[in-house]
Amino acid sequence: MSENSNPFTYAPAPESRELVSIESSYDLFIDGKFVAPKSKKRFPTINPATEEVLSKISLGGKEDVDLAVKAARRAYERVWSKLPGKERGKYLYRIARLMQERAREFAVLETLDNGKPIRETRDTDIPLAIQHFFYHAGWADKLEYAGAGSHPKPHGVVGQIIPWNFPLLMLAWKVAPALATGNTVVLKPAETTSLTALLFAQLCLDAGLPAGVVNIVTGDGSTGASLVAHKGVDKFAFTGSTEVGKAINRTLAASARPVTLELGGKGANIVFEDAAIDQAIEGIVQGIFFNQGHVCCAGSRLLIQENIHDLFIEKLERRIEEIRVGDPMDKNTDLGAINSKEQLAKIIELTQSGEVEGAKAWQPDCALPSRGFWFRPTIFTNVTGAHRIAREEIFGPVLSVLTFRTPQEAIEKANNTPYGLAAGVWSEKGSRILWASRELKAGVIWANTYNKFDAASPFGGYKESGWGREGGRHGLLPYLTHSSTPRVKSGKGVRR
Amino acid sequence: MNQLHASSSNLARDFGITDDRSLALFLKTLPGVDQVGAEARAAELATRSIKKESKSWAIDMAISMVDLTTLEGADTEGKVRSLCNKAHRPDPTDPDVPHVGAVCVYNDMVGIARTHLDSIGATDIPVAAVSTAFPSGRASMEVKLRDTRDAIEAGASEIDMVIDRGAFLSGHYKSVFDEIVAIKQECGTKAHLKVILETGELVTYDNVRRASYLAMIAGADFIKTSTGKVTPAATAPVVLVMLQAVRDFFDRTGIQIGVKPAGGIRTSKDAIKQLVLVNEIAGAQWLSPAYFRIGASALLNDLLMQRFKMRDGYYASSNYVSVE
Numbered sequence: 001m002s003e004n005s006n007p008f009t010y011a012p013a014p015e016s017r018e019l020v021s022i023e024s025s026y027d028l029f030i031d032g033k034f035v036a037p038k039s040k041k042r043f044p045t046i047n048p049a050t051e052e053v054l055s056k057i058s059l060g061g062k063e064d065v066d067l068a069v070k071a072a073r074r075a076y077e078r079v080w081s082k083l084p085g086k087e088r089g090k091y092l093y094r095i096a097r098l099m100q101e102r103a104r105e106f107a108v109l110e111t112l113d114n115g116k117p118i119r120e121t122r123d124t125d126i127p128l129a130i131q132h133f134f135y136h137a138g139w140a141d142k143l144e145y146a147g148a149g150s151h152p153k154p155h156g157v158v159g160q161i162i163p164w165n166f167p168l169l170m171l172a173w174k175v176a177p178a179l180a181t182g183n184t185v186v187l188k189p190a191e192t193t194s195l196t197a198l199l200f201a202q203l204c205l206d207a208g209l210p211a212g213v214v215n216i217v218t219g220d221g222s223t224g225a226s227l228v229a230h231k232g233v234d235k236f237a238f239t240g241s242t243e244v245g246k247a248i249n250r251t252l253a254a255s256a257r258p259v260t261l262e263l264g265g266k267g268a269n270i271v272f273e274d275a276a277i278d279q280a281i282e283g284i285v286q287g288i289f290f291n292q293g294h295v296c297c298a299g300s301r302l303l304i305q306e307n308i309h310d311l312f313i314e315k316l317e318r319r320i321e322e323i324r325v326g327d328p329m330d331k332n333t334d335l336g337a338i339n340s341k342e343q344l345a346k347i348i349e350l351t352q353s354g355e356v357e358g359a360k361a362w363q364p365d366c367a368l369p370s371r372g373f374w375f376r377p378t379i380f381t382n383v384t385g386a387h388r389i390a391r392e393e394i395f396g397p398v399l400s401v402l403t404f405r406t407p408q409e410a411i412e413k414a415n416n417t418p419y420g421l422a423a424g425v426w427s428e429k430g431s432r433i434l435w436a437s438r439e440l441k442a443g444v445i446w447a448n449t450y451n452k453f454d455a456a457s458p459f460g461g462y463k464e465s466g467w468g469r470e471g472g473r474h475g476l477l478p479y480l481t482h483s484s485t486p487r488v489k490s491g492k493g494v495r496r
Numbered sequence: 497m498n499q500l501h502a503s504s505s506n507l508a509r510d511f512g513i514t515d516d517r518s519l520a521l522f523l524k525t526l527p528g529v530d531q532v533g534a535e536a537r538a539a540e541l542a543t544r545s546i547k548k549e550s551k552s553w554a555i556d557m558a559i560s561m562v563d564l565t566t567l568e569g570a571d572t573e574g575k576v577r578s579l580c581n582k583a584h585r586p587d588p589t590d591p592d593v594p595h596v597g598a599v600c601v602y603n604d605m606v607g608i609a610r611t612h613l614d615s616i617g618a619t620d621i622p623v624a625a626v627s628t629a630f631p632s633g634r635a636s637m638e639v640k641l642r643d644t645r646d647a648i649e650a651g652a653s654e655i656d657m658v659i660d661r662g663a664f665l666s667g668h669y670k671s672v673f674d675e676i677v678a679i680k681q682e683c684g685t686k687a688h689l690k691v692i693l694e695t696g697e698l699v700t701y702d703n704v705r706r707a708s709y710l711a712m713i714a715g716a717d718f719i720k721t722s723t724g725k726v727t728p729a730a731t732a733p734v735v736l737v738m739l740q741a742v743r744d745f746f747d748r749t750g751i752q753i754g755v756k757p758a759g760g761i762r763t764s765k766d767a768i769k770q771l772v773l774v775n776e777i778a779g780a781q782w783l784s785p786a787y788f789r790i791g792a793s794a795l796l797n798d799l800l801m802q803r804f805k806m807r808d809g810y811y812a813s814s815n816y817v818s819v820e
Contacts, residue, residue: 006780007553008771013545119543278740279533322776331545428528448530 010324013331015118019108022195025056028064028218029201031071032211038063043220045194048115049328049337049372057194060217065186065226068215072157072184073232075212080184081154085141092137092179094207099130102203106196108329110168113195115337115373116291117328128453129172132471135455136176139476143181146476149484154182155258158479159233161224161248162197163240164190164339165294165395170239171197173459173470175214181479183235186215188227190240192340194218225251233257235479239296242393242419242464260468260478262296262460264393265421268414269299269450270436272407273308275426279448281312281319284399287424287450289323289335289377293397294343296465297422299450301390302379303410306403313381313401320377321364335397338373347375347396354380354389359400385416393419407432411439420462424450443469501674507749508673508713516670519710523669526709529701529737538732544772551768552806556594557783558767559586559799563624563756563791565600567631567724576605577612578820584618587800587817596796597785598654600624603647610651624654624690628679631694631723633658637675644682655683656690656720659707661697669710676714690718690756690789695734696726704734708741718754724791729759735770739777752781758791764802767795 025042027034039061044053060068080088099106106129107121116125143152158178162170167189178185189197201216217223221244228236228251238248239262252259269287271280287299304312328336338344355361363376375396383390383400390400404410414423423442425433433447443461446452453459458474460466468478498516500508513519546554564583566575580599587593599609599621609623625647629635635643644655657679663671676691683689691711695704711719719738722729735757742753755778761767767790774782782788797817804812 006775006783008557008775008780008783009550010544010546011548011550013547123543275527276530276533277527279530279537282533282537331543428530449532449536 010332012327014327014329015108015111015331017108017112017329019105020112022055022109022112026058026194026198026218028058028060028068029198029204029214029216030064030068031074031215032205032209034201037061038067043191045113045192047112047372048192048339049369051371054112055195057218060188060219060223060226062226065217065223065230066232068186068217069157069159069227069230069232071212072186072215075210076156076184079210080213081182083182085143085182088179088182089137089140091207091209092133092140092176095203095209096130096133096137098203098207099126099133102199103127103130106168106199109199110196111328111336113193114164114167115328115339117333117336118331119333120291120336125166125169128455129169132169132172132176132455136180140180143476143480146473146480148477148480148482151483152181152480153483154479155481156183156234157232158183158185158235158237159227159230160185160187160237161227161240162187162189164193165291165296167193168196168200171200173239174237177470177475177479178237179213181476183479184213186217186227186233188217188219188224191220228252231255236260237478238262245466258478260470261466262468262470263421263464263466264395265296265298265419265461265465266301266391266393266417267297267299267422267424267442268301268303268417268440269424270303270404270410270414270426271305271308271312272410272425272427272429272432273305274428276428276448277308277312277315280426281316283424283426283448283450284316285319285323288399289320289397290451292336292338292375294339294395295451297444297451297459298395299422299424300394300399301414302399302401303404303413304401305410306405309403313379316379317362317364320379323364323366323377325366325374325376326369335377338375338396341373343395344373344375347394347398350389350392350394351378351380351398354383354387354400357387357389359383359387359389385413391417407436411436415439415441418464421465422446498670500670501677504673504677505715507715507751510749511713513713519669519673520667523706523710526705529705531701534701534733534736538736538773541736541772541776542732542769544769546768546772552803554768554771555764555799555803555806558764558771558790559796560594560597561785561788561790562596562796562799563598563600563758563789564596564796565724565758565791565793567600567602567626571602571605573605573608575820576601576608580609580612580618580621581616582796582818582820583621584613584616586796587803593800593803595621597789598622598624600626600656600791602630603627603643603650606647606650606652622653623651624656625650625652626656626658626723628657628675630656630658631725633660637678640675641678641682644679648683648687652687654688654690655679656692658692658694658723659711661694664698664703664707673710673714676711676716680715688717689715690720690754691716692720692723692758694723694726695721696728701733701737704737705741708738709745712741712745712751712753716753718756718789720756720758720791722757722759722791724759727760730757730761732769732773735773736777739773739782742782743778752787754787754789755782756789756791761790761792762794763798764795767799
């Protein structure tokens with residue numbers, strides 16, 4: 001049998017689209033109701049795998065943001081801040097259970113709107129989002145043990161802006177801790193991926209969540225800017241690019257409002273000569289090609305010990321040839337569509353710079369669909385630390401390979417970046433892993449694995465990768481003000 | 497220095513292995529297997545969804561890879577003959593169903609199986625014999641060699657030998673190696689040698705990788721997971737590690753070794769998952785009964801039932817397939 005005539009081509013195994021019903025247009029979710037935008041503007045949201053228009057989304061204007069913030073304020077003052085923690089917890093449990101019941105629907109909707117493979121939404125995004133609600137539901141009545149003093153208080157109204165790479169999961173990372181700690185929320189989903197947030201809004205209604213506790217204002221960058229500038233927001237949380245994060249920080253600089261930022265990264269995956277090679281290859285693939293590389297903590301730099309470079313790259317290329325690129329709705333697809341035309345253009349621009357600067361590109365010879373936004377998995381060898389592809393976040397399925405000779409050199413190169421979100425260490429030697437994890441300046445360090453997340457584990461970055469942590473006990477702290485004395489409310493006695 | 501068995505091939509020397517020390521050193525310096533990572537990869541590949549034409553193709557391929565096995569103390573001539581009939585015509589109502597890869601029996605049944613297969617025109621189905629004091633391997637070398645010779649003389653063209661797991665676990669790699677070399681020599685050109693690692697007793701994936709290399713360098717034509725008498729047997733991560741081993745060995749030597757999972761593969765779904773592993777770990781060139789076999793008994797009927805389902809659109813009663 002010749003190598004090229006593989007008779008075992010997997011027939012398409014598409015997930016059913018019938019599981020979701022998408023409306024022709026969507027309103028904003030403010031004060032427990034779906035309301036038409038005052039701005040009167042709407043914009044299309046498309047399926048990046050087909051370029052088909054899925055629906056029209058409301059573009060929230062300044063006035064809409066104001067209404068949402070006011071609704072959140074009312075809900076905070078009249079209802080949410082008065083509820084004991086165990087009652088808030090019940091709502092969170094209810095939301096989590098409803099999400100669980102409709103997990104398949106969320107997964108299909110996310111795949112249609114985002115372009116990521118159904119295998120990932122089904123097995124990663126949605127289960128993790130649900131876990132975040134369950135996890136934080138448990139915290140709601142135990143906040144005095146969170147480490148923010150014996151009587152921690154919420155901030156009030158929290159403004160949150162989330163990215164398009166993990167739409168529902170990022171919503172869960174933001175909304176679950178905010179609600180558990182007693183804050184109310186105005187959330188702006190990413191422009192290209194609003195649908196699961198809007199389904200979540202429906203689910204808040206189904207859960208009987210008091211009106212105004214969660215408000216979802218869809219829109220573009222201008223909507224986000226209005227939210228950031230709004231004086232009625234007590235605390236701000238953002239996940240997205242470092243560029244936008246810096247702009248947000250400039251806006252908030254003069255105010256006393258606290259902010260949490262989860263920004264970009266240029267994660268280093270360090271493979272030592274004594275690593276379990278086959279599993280390290282899996283980890284590298286998982287690290288950079290998971291979610292089309294649209295991952296802030298992606299292992300976009302492979303640092304490989306020079307004495308195993310050639311063998312490793314040969315095996316890595318063979319593994320990448322097995323990656324199945326195509327229809328995200330097919331259960332066998334490993335790599336889906338690039339989320340937007342703009343992102344694709346950015347990936348193309350940066351990879352071209354890689355070739356111009358002298359790095360060597362390699363791609364498997366896989367077919368791509370004719371419509372939609374696609375980019376083949378790519379690895380660059382002969383990369384040096386000065387190349388743009390080794391320094392800038394590409395946010396796509398592109399791996400830059402650098403080499404090192406000694407463990408010290410590996411750490412030096414890994415830390416030589418303005419970012420500091422995540423890193424991976426691959427070695428069978430325990431002492432080396434412990435040493436490297438001390439030396440690396442990154443918020444998350446994985447050993448012999450990569451891109452593993454858990455609601456109980458804090459996530460966040462050093463340097464230009466952001467401030468604050470999300471998840472775990474540490475993730476509660478940015479949503480609480482530290483207080484060790486009982487808060488006295490005018491004439492009404494002590495409230496816990 | 498404790499030199500290796502005199503007839504060990506040049507292959508061992510190509511790997512720098514000449515004596516017990518260099519053999520142990522070679523096995524110890526093989527890259528480790530990360531348990532969590534290997535299991536995660538196997539679990540990921542288990543989510544592949546094989547439908548329609550690919551499923552039909554996979555079912556027929558799996559049928560042709562089955563080493564239809566009976567290894568019971570209660571085996572009789574009648575039982576073996578009916579097994580041979582089933583191997584030749586798995587579904588008597590449909591001549592398009594391929595015959596299985598081999599019939600696998602205990603030594604004393606080899607002659608009966610061979611004669612019967614020939615008498616029904618199934619001369620192209622090999623008889624595999626489990627020898628070398630199967631399943632424990634606890635006998636003298638003399639007995640193991642004699643056992644092998646008996647099987648070949650009775651008409652076995654495939655020998656499924658067991659390794660001495662006790663020797664392996666206590667680090668006496670050379671004695672394991674020499675046994676394989678000696679049995680291989682006994683097989684000569686008359687029989688293919690499958691080496692059973694009994695991975696359920698080796699326990700760690702590092703051991704599975706080492707034993708795989710040891711067997712391949714000593715001259716195995718196939719490496720096989722288990723006797724079927726020990727659990728766990730052919731788990732997906734174990735097969736994954738063995739498939740990686742044969743692939744890497746092929747890259748290095750150009751010699752293509754086969755893999756045979758045996759034990760615990762009972763359903764079509766299990767079998768198709770195995771084929772996905774073969775396809776994505778070793779590569780398409782292993783998708784052939786010449787390089788991949790599945791040691792099983794109950795599996796064949798489940799494959800036939802699935803074949804009916806694919807053909808007719810509904811599940812038939814199990815009464816429509818023969819129990820033996």
